[in-house]
Structures are given as structure tokens and as C-alpha cells.
Amino acid sequence: MAEQLTASLSDGLLLGFVYGLAAMGLTLIWGVMKVINLAHGATMALGMFVVFILFSRLNLHPYLALLLVVLLGLLFGYAVYAVSVHRVINAPYLSTLLATFAVNMIIIGAGTAVFTTTPRTVDFDMGRVQLGPVTLLGTRLVAALISLVATAGLYVFLYRTRPGKSIRAVANNRAAASLMGVPTSSTLALAFGIGTMLAALAGGLIATFFPFTILSGAGYQTKGFVIGVLGGLGNPTGALIGGLILGAMEGLIPVFLPVNWVPVIEFVLFVLILLVRPSGLFGER
Numbered sequence: 001m002a003e004q005l006t007a008s009l010s011d012g013l014l015l016g017f018v019y020g021l022a023a024m025g026l027t028l029i030w031g032v033m034k035v036i037n038l039a040h041g042a043t044m045a046l047g048m049f050v051v052f053i054l055f056s057r058l059n060l061h062p063y064l065a066l067l068l069v070v071l072l073g074l075l076f077g078y079a080v081y082a083v084s085v086h087r088v089i090n091a092p093y094l095s096t097l098l099a100t101f102a103v104n105m106i107i108i109g110a111g112t113a114v115f116t117t118t119p120r121t122v123d124f125d126m127g128r129v130q131l132g133p134v135t136l137l138g139t140r141l142v143a144a145l146i147s148l149v150a151t152a153g154l155y156v157f158l159y160r161t162r163p164g165k166s167i168r169a170v171a172n173n174r175a176a177a178s179l180m181g182v183p184t185s186s187t188l189a190l191a192f193g194i195g196t197m198l199a200a201l202a203g204g205l206i207a208t209f210f211p212f213t214i215l216s217g218a219g220y221q222t223k224g225f226v227i228g229v230l231g232g233l234g235n236p237t238g239a240l241i242g243g244l245i246l247g248a249m250e251g252l253i254p255v256f257l258p259v260n261w262v263p264v265i266e267f268v269l270f271v272l273i274l275l276v277r278p279s280g281l282f283g284e285r
Helices: 002-033 040-056 062-088 093-115 138-160 162-172 174-179 184-206 217-231 236-256 261-276
Strands: 128-131 134-137
Touching: 002 040, 002 134, 002 138, 002 162, 002 184, 002 217, 002 236, 040 062, 040 093, 040 184, 040 217, 062 093, 062 138, 062 184, 128 138, 134 138, 138 162, 138 184, 138 236, 162 174, 162 184, 174 184, 184 217, 217 236, 217 261, 236 261
Parallel strands: none
Antiparallel strands: 128 134
């Protein structure tokens, strides 16, 4: 029993790093712009399909394909911001919700027409890694390491670079940042681009070990909301820790209960956090 618990917890934690990466993009956009991006999950699905196409059609290694996923995710975020979000950035929350929801439906509609809803897989294996009594899937271990590197890179960018400091300044007080000479419009576009980039990267990583369709992003987006509330909306560090908590739950719950109970318990936790600590376990930033 102890070995099963350890193995399940380890698998869940590795997956939690990727969940945290996806939620980080969601919570970054909220923290800087106060926009709930309902196209976040669809962007993750696009990342999955980019990896799939480059691997299956062009025989490109999945982890090399992730480099293109990162670039395309950033550019896609810029495009969505310019076309849709920028026009409603100062409007009521409902307007931004509808704008990103429209983008979500466009992606799903076009993706369904092009790819159908047949499950796809990236037939790729990195073997297994034995760590004492625990056997880890190579793809999950690499995905967790890439997520950690991306998280560290985001931290360095936000706290050690001029554009990153501009993003933090705009997040704290947009009007004051503008008076200090920060180009708020381009900074908001950059923040949105980074958020979608993280979503696409997380989707690309998930594609290396789970089957997916163009509709798969919705489930991961929902997990992102749970993680965001758990860790504190607008708190990237809290998002990573929240992802680990959710991943650990997904690993451990099936040991004691049927797997169908996993989303039920996740949403019970979601409601409890909203009732008891609306700012999240680690607070908003």
C-alpha cells in the first residue's frame, strides 16, 4: 500500500508541475489585466495539435516542437489581444468574458472542422526512470523539469528585466505606471502574450503523455481556475503550488476512491476555498 501511495503521489506531483504552468498563464493575465481568459483552454489544445502535427507529419522531436509552440503561443496572444481584448480592456468584466469566450468558440469551431474530435496521441516514449521504489514515466519527468525551467524563467523575467518590471508596475497601478512613462498598451499585450504562451507550452507538454482532442482544453482550463483560486488569483508562485496540490490530489484520490470522484472532490475544494479564503491560500498579488 505504501509503495502504491508513493508511486501515485509521485505521478500526481509531476503532473502538478504542468498544471501549475498552465494556471500560471491564466493567473498572470488576471493579475495584470483583470481579464478572465476563457480561451486559455483552447490555446492549450492548439499547443497540443502543434506538437502533434510537427511530430507526426514532419518527424520533428516533440521537445524541439515545443520551441515553435512557445513562439506561436506568444504571437497568438499578441494577435488575440490586438483583435479582441484590447478593445474591451477597460469595459466591464462581462465584456472581456464575452470577448475571450468568442475566441474560444472560434478556435473550437475551426479546430473541430479541421481536426474533428477524434482523439490524437503523440506516439512518443522516453522510457522509465527508477528512483528507489518509485518508477517514473520519462515523459512526465521531462515535462515537470521543463515546467520548472519555464517557471524559473518567468520569475527572472518579471523581477530582473525591464519589460518584466513594467508588467509588475502595470499590475500594481496601471494609471501610475503610465504617468511614470511605462508603455501600458504594449506591456498589457506582452503580458497577455506570455500568458497564452504558457498555456500553449503546457498543452504541448500534456500532449506527450495524454491523448487529446480539440475539446480537451476545456477540462484543463477548469483545473486552471481551481488552481488559480487555490493559490490566489494573480499570484504565479501560488499557481505553481496550487498545481502541485491538485496534482497530488489527482494522484492519491484514485487509490482510495473510483477515479470519477476526482473532479467532484476538486470542485468541493474549489467551493470551500471560495467560502473560507476567497483570496486563495497564498493571497492575491
